Amino acid sequence: MDYYENYLKKFEGKTFFILGDEAVAYGALFARCNFFGGYPITPASEVAELIARLLPNVNGYYVQFEDEIASIGAVIGAAWAGGKAMTATSGPGFSLMQENIGYAVMTETPCVIVDVQRSGPSTGQATKPAQGDVMQARWGTHGDHEIIALAPSSVQECFDLMIDCFNLSEIYRTPVILLTDGEIGHLREKMVMPKLKDVKIVKRPKAKDNKSVFGGQLIPPMMEFGRGGFIHVTGSTHKTSGMRDVESQEVHEELITRIYKKIETNREKIVRIEKKHMKNAKVAVVSYGASARPSLGAVERARRNKKKVGFFRFITIWPFARKQITELGKQVDTILVPEMNLGQISREIERFVDCEVISVPKIGGIVHSIDEIYAKIKEVV
Amino acid sequence: MKYLREEIFPTKFCSGCGCGTVLNCYAHAIDELGLNPENIVSVTGIGCSSWIPSPYLKCDTLHTTHGRPLAFATGVKIMKPDMDVVVIAGDGDIAGIGGNHLIHSARRNLDISVFLVNNYIYGMTGGQVSPTTPMGHPTTTTPYKNIEHPMKIAELVAAAGASYVARWTTYNVFPLMESMQNAFKKKGFSFIEILSPCPVAHGRKIGMREGQDYLNMFKEKAIKIEKVKNLSEKELEDRIVIGKFVDRERTEFTESLRKLNQERIGK
Amino acid sequence: MIEIDEELCKGCGICTDFCPMKVLETSDKINKKGYYPPKAVKEDECLGCRLCELLCPEFAIFIINE
Numbered sequence: 001m002d003y004y005e006n007y008l009k010k011f012e013g014k015t016f017f018i019l020g021d022e023a024v025a026y027g028a029l030f031a032r033c034n035f036f037g038g039y040p041i042t043p044a045s046e047v048a049e050l051i052a053r054l055l056p057n058v059n060g061y062y063v064q065f066e067d068e069i070a071s072i073g074a075v076i077g078a079a080w081a082g083g084k085a086m087t088a089t090s091g092p093g094f095s096l097m098q099e100n101i102g103y104a105v106m107t108e109t110p111c112v113i114v115d116v117q118r119s120g121p122s123t124g125q126a127t128k129p130a131q132g133d134v135m136q137a138r139w140g141t142h143g144d145h146e147i148i149a150l151a152p153s154s155v156q157e158c159f160d161l162m163i164d165c166f167n168l169s170e171i172y173r174t175p176v177i178l179l180t181d182g183e184i185g186h187l188r189e190k191m192v193m194p195k196l197k198d199v200k201i202v203k204r205p206k207a208k209d210n211k212s213v214f215g216g217q218l219i220p221p222m223m224e225f226g227r228g229g230f231i232h233v234t235g236s237t238h239k240t241s242g243m244r245d246v247e248s249q250e251v252h253e254e255l256i257t258r259i260y261k262k263i264e265t266n267r268e269k270i271v272r273i274e275k276k277h278m279k280n281a282k283v284a285v286v287s288y289g290a291s292a293r294p295s296l297g298a299v300e301r302a303r304r305n306k307k308k309v310g311f312f313r314f315i316t317i318w319p320f321a322r323k324q325i326t327e328l329g330k331q332v333d334t335i336l337v338p339e340m341n342l343g344q345i346s347r348e349i350e351r352f353v354d355c356e357v358i359s360v361p362k363i364g365g366i367v368h369s370i371d372e373i374y375a376k377i378k379e380v381v
Numbered sequence: 382m383k384y385l386r387e388e389i390f391p392t393k394f395c396s397g398c399g400c401g402t403v404l405n406c407y408a409h410a411i412d413e414l415g416l417n418p419e420n421i422v423s424v425t426g427i428g429c430s431s432w433i434p435s436p437y438l439k440c441d442t443l444h445t446t447h448g449r450p451l452a453f454a455t456g457v458k459i460m461k462p463d464m465d466v467v468v469i470a471g472d473g474d475i476a477g478i479g480g481n482h483l484i485h486s487a488r489r490n491l492d493i494s495v496f497l498v499n500n501y502i503y504g505m506t507g508g509q510v511s512p513t514t515p516m517g518h519p520t521t522t523t524p525y526k527n528i529e530h531p532m533k534i535a536e537l538v539a540a541a542g543a544s545y546v547a548r549w550t551t552y553n554v555f556p557l558m559e560s561m562q563n564a565f566k567k568k569g570f571s572f573i574e575i576l577s578p579c580p581v582a583h584g585r586k587i588g589m590r591e592g593q594d595y596l597n598m599f600k601e602k603a604i605k606i607e608k609v610k611n612l613s614e615k616e617l618e619d620r621i622v623i624g625k626f627v628d629r630e631r632t633e634f635t636e637s638l639r640k641l642n643q644e645r646i647g648k
Numbered sequence: 649m650i651e652i653d654e655e656l657c658k659g660c661g662i663c664t665d666f667c668p669m670k671v672l673e674t675s676d677k678i679n680k681k682g683y684y685p686p687k688a689v690k691e692d693e694c695l696g697c698r699l700c701e702l703l704c705p706e707f708a709i710f711i712i713n714e
């Protein structure tokens with residue numbers, strides 16, 4: 001019996017007034033997640049609390065582990081045992097997970113990591129939101145790699161992107177990060193649950209034999225444990241068969257380049273952005289996540305005041321929307337980048353445009369106000 | 382032997398290393414139980430001992446990060462409760478960097494078998510002190526001598542709540558093999574601490590350059606747990622207590638998880 | 649019957665040292681890896697206890713009990 005179908009029917013089509021974190025949990029459920037390993041941390045605990053309540057009803061498993069290292073480890077183990085697995089955390093826990101996120105990259109393990117960003121470094125302002133993990137999401141684990149990270153700006157998007165995260169992780173056989181923040185996580189607003197038939201779920205491609213579970217094509221299909229494949233999964237450099245080979249330069253180069261390319265060459269398929277009011281704009285406000293909300297507010301105020309200002313939002317943070325940003329840089333003279341850090345994405349944008357890029361940072365645990373961003377707009381138009 | 386990836390033998394272990402003996406006992410244990418290797422997942426960490434099944438044993442193998450095999454194994458076992466999940470790794474891995482996972486997996490009484498290969502040292506990295514290095518032994522990072530107390534791992538796991546706990550050495554191959562079979566059969570967290578020679582990274586600093594030096598030492602120092610009741614801590618200081626420490630029934634974790642789901646789905 | 653796969657042997661000498669009947673001895677043949685594998689010198693005295701089979705770290709010895 002499909003416990004899942006039955007249980008989800010209770011929710012489909014309904015309108016909820018819930019937290020972003022709760023929408024993440026429901027999104028995971030609609031994506032057919034069946035394993036969650038986690039450790040409590042503000043402002044991500046609400047994800048765990050709700051999913052702990054939901055999963056047993058669909059014959060899924062929730063485990064609170066002894067730490068975040070164990071959580072992500074179990075998530076990866078569960079994925080190789082056929083599970084659709086996830087974890088949710090915030091900065092300190094995300095830092096602890098980095099080694100095993102690299103393991104998931106290297107072993108091409110589909111799984112989802114939710115990072116509800118909070119103010120750091122260290123314990124920082126533990127209960128306050130921030131967007132300081134943008135570069136950690138990109139480069140937190142050691143070694144060359146690509147990563148996928150999506151950033152929701154609303155409660156509805158927490159739900160929708162969570163399903164996308166699971167699907168992307170299956171399509172590209174890679175860990176995917178939902179890079180949300182404490183502001184969105186703790187924001188309560190309206191969201192609508194989709195009809196079940198409208199939710200697209202990507203099924204994990206299954207390998208026919210064990211010869212090329214780790215190569216042979218750009219994205220090789222997986223083989224789960226217990227299928228008689230005698231699969232060898234290792235985070236060490238390995239051949240197409242999975243067998244360790246840590247000596248050969250060629251084997252390493254081939255493996256890492258392929259893992260890198262499977263995301264790099266599909267960049268345009270993964271990148272999602274939102275543009276508004278871009279017609280004849282000479283200034284663009286570029287943002288993502290929580291800070292995109294006041295950014296849009298400020299742009300709309302500017303438009304009402306006849307200023308040629310547009311709005312550009314990253315939904316996909318990584319891989320970076322290079323092409324779209326380069327085009328934007330050709331259209332406008334100035335790009336303003338409000339973000340809740342000291343300019344992490346702003347610096348990334350600078351690499352791809354010739355126009356002026358102005359960082360509009362806001363740290364200390366509160367989101368920019370519309371006034372603040374509007375004041376910046378006025379300075380440049 | 383059908384349980385081995387024969388094409389990659391001989392192993393990469395040093396001559397006289399106990400890792401091969403542990404692999405030998407493991408393969409024989411599986412063989413004698415007549416287990417289907419397609420139903421076994423070996424989960425390992427990073428270290429020489431982690432190479433015991435990875436890749437020599439022909440079964441599904443998850444070679445994880447240093448210290449974390451128990452965490453990965455928990456995810457595997459929950460999703461595949463009918464498979465035999467076996468964790469094999471070193472003292473540095475399971476008791477050192479991953480010690481917390483050991484305590485908590487035993488506390489949950491997760492139904493897996495854990496074979497901890499205690500070779501008194503960090504072998505793979507070239508002989509640094511480990512949490513089980515005896516006091517007084519010089520190592521590359523305790524060049525004068527080790528001044529820390531070694532950890533009593535089997536005793537720790539017994540206290541943490543495991544269903545089955547034993548300690549053997551690679552000299553006691555027959556009891557070890559039998560103990561491995563019991564670990565397989567036991568529902569719950571089954572843990573065997575296996576004292577094993579590392580004549581290269583550990584032994585060379587203390588004049589034990591051959592595997593035999595260890596086996597002779599094990600033979601001499603080992604004392605059966607049944608015989609230690611009336612001995613003082615002082616008298617046991619330099620002895621190796623071997624045998625079965627714990628064999629009990631205790632609610633198992635994945636079964637509880639399943640029961641909980643049944644209760645919910647029944648509604 | 650004692651079956652020895654000489655090419656697997658790493659010459660650690662564990663089997664020769666711990667055989668209770670001293671059935672095995674280090675031979676003077678050198679294998680491809682440069683080790684001296686054991687040879688059975690008193691096969692008729694073998695108890696079939698399989699101690700050498702289990703102790704060997706390289707799966708180089710198998711005792712086939714008829």
Ligand SMILES: Cc1ncc(C[n+]2csc(CCOP(=O)(O)OP(=O)(O)O)c2C)c(N)n1
Pocket residue numbers: 427428429430431447470471472473474475498500502503504505506511
């Ligand atoms: C996080 C991390 N820290 C350090 C290492 C380096 N390292 C590899 S193996 C090892 C110790 C191995 O010792 P043990 O677990 O006792 O296994 P042995 O090699 O002795 O069998 C260390 C410290 C690592 N791989 N990862």
Ligand code: SF4
Pocket residue numbers: 393394395397398399400429430500504505578579580581582583
């Ligand atoms: S270093 Fe020690 S543990 Fe590692 S293979 Fe050599 S003898 Fe065995």
Ligand code: SF4
Pocket residue numbers: 656657658659660661662663664685686703704705706707708709
């Ligand atoms: S125990 Fe095995 S490896 Fe060692 S000498 Fe005997 S046959 Fe060779």
